[in-house]
Amino acid sequence: MGNEEGWTKDVGGSLPVENVQALASKKLKDIPHRYIRPDLEFDKVSMDESLQIPVIDMSKLVRNQSGHGDELGELHRACENWGFFQLINHGVPAEVIENMKMEIKEFFKLPLEEKMSCAQLPNDIQGYGQAFVVSEEQKLDWGDMLFLLSKPASIRNMRFWPTTPLLLEVQRVAICLLLLMGRNLGIDPEKLRCIFEDGTQAIRMNYYPPCVEANKVIGLNTHSDSTGLTLLIQANEVQGLQIKKNGKWVPITPIPGAFIVNIGDIIEIMSNGKYKSIEHRAAVNPEKERLSIAAFHGPNLKSIIAPLEDLVKEETPNYKS
Numbered sequence: 001m002g003n004e005e006g007w008t009k010d011v012g013g014s015l016p017v018e019n020v021q022a023l024a025s026k027k028l029k030d031i032p033h034r035y036i037r038p039d040l041e042f043d044k045v046s047m048d049e050s051l052q053i054p055v056i057d058m059s060k061l062v063r064n065q066s067g068h069g070d071e072l073g074e075l076h077r078a079c080e081n082w083g084f085f086q087l088i089n090h091g092v093p094a095e096v097i098e099n100m101k102m103e104i105k106e107f108f109k110l111p112l113e114e115k116m117s118c119a120q121l122p123n124d125i126q127g128y129g130q131a132f133v134v135s136e137e138q139k140l141d142w143g144d145m146l147f148l149l150s151k152p153a154s155i156r157n158m159r160f161w162p163t164t165p166l167l168l169e170v171q172r173v174a175i176c177l178l179l180l181m182g183r184n185l186g187i188d189p190e191k192l193r194c195i196f197e198d199g200t201q202a203i204r205m206n207y208y209p210p211c212v213e214a215n216k217v218i219g220l221n222t223h224s225d226s227t228g229l230t231l232l233i234q235a236n237e238v239q240g241l242q243i244k245k246n247g248k249w250v251p252i253t254p255i256p257g258a259f260i261v262n263i264g265d266i267i268e269i270m271s272n273g274k275y276k277s278i279e280h281r282a283a284v285n286p287e288k289e290r291l292s293i294a295a296f297h298g299p300n301l302k303s304i305i306a307p308l309e310d311l312v313k314e315e316t317p318n319y320k321s
Contacts, residue, residue, distance in 0.1 A: 013123040015133040020144050022112050024209035034140045035217045042215050046248040053243070053252060053260075054078040058173070059089035061180055075177075076184040079263055079271075083278035084243050084252070087177075087231075087259040092169040094257065100166040101235045104291055107146065108207045118146065125149075131204075142217040142284050143208040151201035152301070167295070170259075171201055174229050174297040177261065185271055187310050196228060200298040208240060208282060208290040219290065220282035225264040227296040232260040235291035244279040251283070266298060269319045272307035 023032070056078060060071035078085040107115065120127035128146050149155045150167050178196050179189040208219035219240060232241070234254040241260065242249040254260060268277040282290070299305070307317045 013125055014120055014130055015136070016120070017130055017133055017140060019112055019115075020130075020140075020142055021108065021207060021209050024142075024211060027212075031211065031213050031217060034138075035142055036213075037139060037216065037218050037221075040215070040218055041249065044248055045242065046245075046250045049253075051245070051250050053082050053084040053086060053250075055086045055088060055255065055258075056261075057089050058087055058091060058176075062091075062176060072180065072184060075180060079181060079184070079275040081276075082243075082245070083263040083268075083276035084280070085261055086252075086255050087173070087261050088255060088257070090173050090259055092166070092173060092259075096165045096169055097233060097257070100164055100293065101233070101291075103164070104146075104205050104235050104293060107205070108144075108291065120147075139221075141220050142211055143206055143219040143282065145207070146205040148203045148205075149200070150203055151199070166293075167201065167203065170231050170233075170295045171297065173259065174231055174295070178229060178267075178297075181267070181271075181275065185274060185308075185311065187308055191308065191310075195299045195303050196297065197300075199228070199300045199303075200296075202227075202296045202298075204294045204296070205235075206282070206290075206292045206294065208284055210287050210289055211284045212286060214284040214286040217284055218281060219284045222279050222281045224277045224279050225262060225296060226266070227264040227298045228266040228270075229297045230262045230264055231295045231297075232262070233293040233295075234260075235293055236289070238285050238288045238290040240282045240285065240290045240292075242281050242283055249281070264296070264298075266305055269305055270308050270311075272311045273318045274311070 054074060056075050057071055060067045061075065115128050118128040120129040125131065125147050126149055130141065131145060131147065133140065175193065175197055178192045182189040182192040211217050237254065237256065239251060239253055241252040243252060252260060262280065263275045263277050265277045267275050307319055
């Protein structure tokens, strides 16, 4: 239990700030200065619509059929060269995804007083609020979130969110992908199963209100994910995710029904840098709200994060545990 308590403390809390959804509803002429970001590099957003992350077909990965080896190769190249891909035919029932989307939309439609009944408590990231606000001077993201630590079960706080079938389904897909990645790296897949099958899972439900000065604010600031593997579901079809590629920000056009998958820092370390954890961010739309659900999957709490031994027998580790 000690490891679990330590991990929840390490995740951290967030200082309370004004609700962005309520702020946006005021239709202010001037955006508060804490949200104005002069460093957004919107001039570096790629206009090349043909530049898109790879698309991986899960049905070809898990069945021994024609194209299986080719699709494994595509997965390997996507992880090496992009760190992101869209996953189609993943096997999660459409009704499970749609039910979760509906619940998220209904939550963010609630009056502010009702949403605040799920507000984050001091020193706890779980609940309704914002992420990682640590000072009164810090610049703020143009977005609200509902955050849940869902696995291991002992750290789950059911005050905020019930268990849904989607959490189990998404974890199943994540574990399957991790085993396939291990195979591509020449690692015994069972080693990764032992590390991740009883690992951590956190869910972040994001609401990005529209902003008349969308080119001056950011929904979620530039970052890479500190987890192992992230699966993102678009709760509506408003585009906003951008990833950094060759010094340019590449907007991602979501495929309806697909998961957007990205490598996290932990897999980059475990793969000794072969697979890349890529910087990304969430832009804001000037007219439409954007909603998304991100599921973060990490190793079990007893794991030591370091390059896997099988990958550093003949080369120098690029990372230390």
